[in-house]
Amino acid sequence: MKKLLCISLMLLLAACSDSERLSPLDNQQPILAFGDSLTYGYGAPKALSYPEQLSQLLNMEVINAGISGEKSKQGLQRLGALLDKYQPQLLLLCHGGNDVLKKQSLDKMKANLGQMIEMAQNRDIQVVLISVPEASLFLPNIKQYQELAEQYNIPLENNIIKEVLKKPSLHSDAVHPNAQGYRLVAEAIYELLEDNGALK
Incomplete structure (x- = not known):
């Protein structure tokens, strides 16, 4: 019984350690950063958007x-054609901010993002999810992003947008970073x- 318990624990730990791993990226194949103004780079020169700086x-x-x-x-309607056009190896998905600002249903937002993730995974495209916080004083996390990351077993960057928006020196207005x-x-x-094994 004790031996069986040890084996079960080892298997559980192995599953946890592999749960958010990514395959190494190939510099010959593009990455698609998909989203709204936070991806576009509103509030900074286009050359200093996060996708441009990440590319560097x-x-x-x-x-x-x-x-x-x-x-x-709208993003759900747009994504499929872009995945087929660019055939990226990785989708960086940072969406939902306008749903939050316009007080749209967060469960509907979650369903839309879930379909986007499935679109990518059905094409064997890896996905990283980037959350936005609630539009209130302390910028709390939105649980639907964590639920999606767990449901689809994908890495989640759940803090950086919130941390940037907490510091006035790092944003151009109330909801957008600066360069x-x-x-x-x-x-x-x-x-x-790097932490999830995507960089060799």
Whole structure:
């Protein structure tokens, strides 16, 4: 019985350690950064958006597919064609901010993001999810992002947008980083990719 318990514990620990691992990235294949104004880089020169700065850090092509003002329902309608066009090896999904600001249903947002994740995974494209916080004083985390990460077994960057928006020196207005803020977003995503085995 004791031996069986030890084996079960070892299997559980192994499953936990592998639960959010990514396959190593190939610098010959693009990454698709998909989202709204936070991906587009509103509040900074386009060359200093987080996808552009991440591209420099990785020395890989990171396609900026952000559209300011887009809600998750519109993003869901747009994503499939971009996945087919660019055939990225990785989808960086940072969406839902406008749903939050416009007080749309967070469960509907979750369903839309879930379908986006499935679109990518059905094409054998890896996914990293980047959350936005609630639009209130202390910028609390939105549970739906964590639920999606657990449901689809994907890495989640759950803090960087919130941390940037807590510091006035790092944002251009109440909801958008400035160039320095986007740099920190890019660095946090780089670190997440490194921690999850995506960088050789």
